Amino acid sequence: MEIATLLSVGVSNGCLYGLVGLGLVLVYNAQGIPNFAHGELFMASAFAAYTANILFGLSYALSMLVAIVFAFALGVVVEFLAIRPIAMNRSLGRASTEVAIVLSTVGLMIAIKGLARIPWGDSVRKLPAAFSTETISVGGLVLSTQRLLIIVVAFVLTIAISLFFSKTSLGKKMRATSQNTAGAMLVGINTGHIYSATWGLAAICGGVAGILAAPLIFLYPDMGTRMLLKGFAAACLGGFGSVGGVFVGGLVMGIVEIFFGRYLATSMMDIFAPIIIIVVLLFRPQGLFGSRSAVRV
Amino acid sequence: MLAAVRSNILPLFFVLLFGLSFTTDAYAQYLINLMLVYVVVAQGLNLILGFAGMFAFAHGAFMAIGAYVSALLMNKFGVSYLVAMPAAGLAAALVGCSIGIPAIRVSGLYLAMVTMGFSEIVQWILRNWKPVTSGTDGISVASPVFFGVELSDDFQTFYIILAVCAVMTALAQFIIRSRLGRAFVAIRDSEIAAQSSGINVARTKVLAFAISAFYAGVGGSLFSLTQHYINPDNFNLYQTIMQFCMVIVGGASSLIGPFIGATILTWLPELLRNAQAFQEIGFGLLLIVFVIFVPKGLAGLLIDKGILPREEYSSRVRGKWVVRKERAEGSERT
Amino acid sequence: MMKSSLKLTAAAAVAAFIATSDIALAEEAGLTDTTIKIGMIGSLTGPAALWGWPTINGAKMVYDDINANGGINGRKIELVIEDSQCQAPLALAAAKKLISRDEVFMLHGGSCSGAILPVRDLVLKEKVPMMVLVATADEIVAQPNGYIYRAFLPGSYDGEIIANFIATSPQLKKVVVVGNTDAVANVRYPKLEESIKANNLEYLGLEPLEVEATDATAQVLKVKSLNPDAVVLVARPEASAVFLKDAAKLGLDVPVFGSTLVDLQDLLERIGDPKPMANMNVVSFYKSTLTEAPMARWVDMLKKYYPDDKVQAAAFYGTSGALAVVEALKRAGPDLSREKMVQALSEIKDMDGGPMACSVTFAADDHEGCKTGSIWGMRDGNITALGDSWK
Amino acid sequence: MLEVSGLEAGYGPQLVLKGVSMQVPKGEIVALLGGNGAGKTTTLSAIMGLISARKGTVRFAGVPIQSKPAHRVFGHGVALVPQWRELFSEMSVLEHLDLGAMQRCRRSEIGQRIESVLEYFPELRSHLHRRAGALSGGQQQMVAIARALASEPKLLMLDEPSMGLAPMIVSELGRTIKRLNETGKSILLVEQNVHLALSVASYIYIIRGGTIVKHGPTVAFADERELFQSYIG
């Protein structure tokens, strides 16, 4: 029973990590950079949901929708204002362009956080859960409805994104662009638009995680930093590769972390993500499942 | 006269600061000290980021190692500050090596993530290894004693900090003008050309890590002098980001850059004490605006405009004014 | 465009240098015939801003009230408020600015222990009287110390009070501690562990809980497996709520004792469900809950001067300090000096702590003015006073 | 169809094309020949908009396209099969065709387009669902050409399509190029296999050092020996 409980919580945490990691991977595959502002997209979306739900009194579902649209828009705007001007600057070499973009995401990370503090910095806020019954009991196993929602939404979203990449034309264009930018231009793809769309979609992944997590945790401007690390760890485990790989990476991360905490030392839970990042990147950069050749080291 | 000022701007800056120390109050003196400490750390970051082109995201952690090692040596073993400070630098350099050796296997942006993970682990150790670091309670740092005189206030520590900053600046200049400094730039601009000219890339990268960490370690030790008390929060991600801002705003791959960056980023928040709410946003936007519009930083801008002389990368050329605006005249000659 | 902004920056830098080079020395700093200048330091922005303005205003309202009623011995209190962002370098800069630039008479500040600790040395060296605002680390006020005072419950006493209280229930033998491992929580552990052992209770260890924890399943299950009789929860409100919810869900059914980091009323609002709170008890600074009569005066005062501020637990943490400052200023008389102020502070005995449960008593060699707290518990869904102090 | 005049382009400080002028008439196959580093690939890149022209004009069907980015040039009906193929290694053959078609036709027509392209490359039919990265060199070249064809371009530019292919496949390639031309497509062929170029093209341009040094109808280049000399010399 205890193991089942741990598993259910680990899986739902892992789903959140996977979603955050997925957003990181999308941007990484498109532009070759880790997005340090990703945690802030997570935070901003949670606050967008809060605003819609509490301040404008919209229903949870509707607030979620508003927040997703907001996340997408934020991703696109951020790409347009802070990333594209650098990516388009041909006078820098490839390496310095990447460094400049990373620094720009670092700048975004603190700027967005600072921006969020103006309306939200004075106290900790809470978003009510999607369902009024907080827990249900299945054969003695007590499950939180919000956690079930997280698992369901994360699974659905991961599958939807996989389908999006394999079935829709925009998805195919995004894959094409991340695999071969020159090739993408040669089939008439406007790669600039694709980068915008990638950032938008990445923001949605982070945003959905933020919205789902919001009722479980409390909302405050610094809530994104911790998620960023966990998302990085999930992405590393997944090898910065496929959508499914990252999702599984997140699950592994969530499950191992909680069992580690329960049976070894709870104090290790804080440090688990950075250890995973270091160990995986140094000793198995292709992740748990990837093949060596697919790695962009 | 003006040319002499321009080409000796750093020595003049030190002289100016020295002079100011006779007229300032404790508040200004403290900020000058802090600024000089940040100059040392930013120089270290600049060596690895600006000159060697490696994205190390761990200078807060290296500072922490320096600060704690020197504080513990002084508090627990009664070691003189004169010994503790270089020891702090060496300890940081050693850790820098040990993270640098495996980390050179991953390039560019993976390195950023590995080093960021490393900083988190250092933070965790500082918080949890209580018998040694006292955890979040922090440790207070004794004032250094030289020949029986305790240097406790900012006016007294200023002389140590100024001297160390000057020495470290001279050392940075020496490095930049030596084969090692040129090797840094070579691996930044073209690894294959570097290798083909006989430069051992792996060893150069590890050295860059070690030297950079050494600067951060010494900086951390000096930092503990300005604070008299250190705790893990002093060396968190925010500290690392501050250092990045200083290097980028001041000018990466320029010796003067860290001075400009540290000056601005130490004084600006103080001047804007009344507009506190916007400080974080300000830092963030400053970083973005600089990477987009002034990628070479203020020092790069001043050099490109011919206001400051180009910095030399060799010790044999003295007083040669190589101004970048020469591009205009007859570069198409063949 | 670029050029002009460059010039502007250069000008600003030069201005900063020039501005810093003026020097002046007054007879007794910060005093005129009609004003007393007091410097306040708090974390007004940044991650710890939650503890910034609310606590500052809780102290400030006392000064406002005094000024509105004619001041002290003909002098009105003038405040200079500086931000520390909960960062040591900035707190130190703020203190130096207040002392050497603004030349304040005394300081009333500190909302983060880590940030304000470096200020201690400075204050003692400059011989500036200082009242601690809300920082709880024992070291700030520890002896030897001629100038720094605190008029509310210091962090370490929390633990002692909780341990003593647990010991009054003979059926509670084994105690486990769950808590954050940040600075605010850490200052409470050593004394807590010591007191648990001193009361012949069995100490089962500390289970860390992340400040930003999204769930506490691992901790709750671990605690359950240790089979304790009581849990001491030293965590911030967010993490405390997470733990309590998971504890209720996973059937951890033992009394939980919270520290002054949380407030029962506030927790109840956060969790929104009395069930997980059923076993919860909390040490509090205050005489009563915010809605009861003993606090009414202070709640009204806050509403009068800061109508926009939320009436929350943190709002009155700084109040008793301000009351002690005012009392000492009165006693020190019109011929005021820093030494007289310190003298007057040391002579305060059994002063009403205002909103605080304790009465404030200082001595020349003991600057912790407040040593008692109250314990509150949920009884039948209501917040109930369980007693004053188990010191 | 395509008129290039006085085109100058290069990379960074290097000027590679120093004034290239050439034309591809509608429905013709024109070959651009030259030694290594003569500027053939750069010419195609500049026409396609992958690198920006510094001077000169490129007109396609009368419309100036020299300052347009690649995806806009593609929209006008110009497709380039690059030397290094630039396939999406993790995507299937079908997806390549899909991507090639989708920017220039309605959704409902894609299937039909793919079908018509596959008529030229029946071999690809059995590999439609394989990853492009797993195909042989010849098959990859087919995918690259088929991807370009799926957009039904008015002008098809081929950059050394025979490179790395076995002789038999090169002959096959020649036949395919001819068949494409018979359907009315204009083709600009950059080739190092001079025999292939001679066998299909109606007009030849020879480029050396970034300028066109010789051009004329294919018959004028009948003597291979002489061609070789002018080519490498």
Place this chain on the structure above:
Amino acid sequence: MTQILKLEGLMVRFGGLTAVNGVSLTIASGEIRGLIGPNGAGKTTLFNAISGLAPASAGSVHLDGLEITSKSAPQRAALGIRRTFQTVQLVQSFTVYENLLFGLHTRAGNPLTRLIVGSYATPDADADAIIDEVLDYLGMRDLKHRVVDTLTIAHQRYVEIGRALVARPKLLMLDEPTAGLSPAQIERLDDLIGRLSSDWKVSILLVEHVIPLVVKLCSRITVLDRGRVIAEGTGAEIGQDAAVQKAYLGERLDA
């Protein structure tokens, strides 16, 4: 005549691709050897294999009688193999002088400091004399303190050659030195390369696509196609060689 460079059965594979497939080649001291071949023949990979940037999968490399197959690129550079690159690889923000100092990186200094920090700590003493000599030779003395990115491509190529020359290499490898130059510039460079080997007592391996230049400069030419040596001989011999013609013009088609 001694052999400066000897390759035996050299192979370089990347994954499944064999870029250099069993190349054997000897270059005599003082010789200027031409290396030509169509695109993708493996010329640059062969250069990388000789200079140590691409590890050999099989075969051996000897420099001046010493086996260097397993030595790293910096070690080979120290032993006297220097090269230039197809796209100029200079530090663009450095002056000509500073770029030339790279060439002296491996120069022996104090053995003790060498032991501790490798060659880094060796002072640049008497570097000026060597650099001035090279710059005078290249006719670039007046550009000594110019920043490289203000120079023409032609001058940048001279700087690359100068960077190699200051080390007084045994073997100098030039990778398409005329790429992107005007005919007048090519002529001047051509003249320089012709003098280099005797003036600096260095053997030269020259990859070029301007074939007449190769024919003019090199007594012997090696032709590479698909990673193999398909012909070796004088310019005239190469010009008559059917295999070479086939490599350049392609297979005759059967259709």
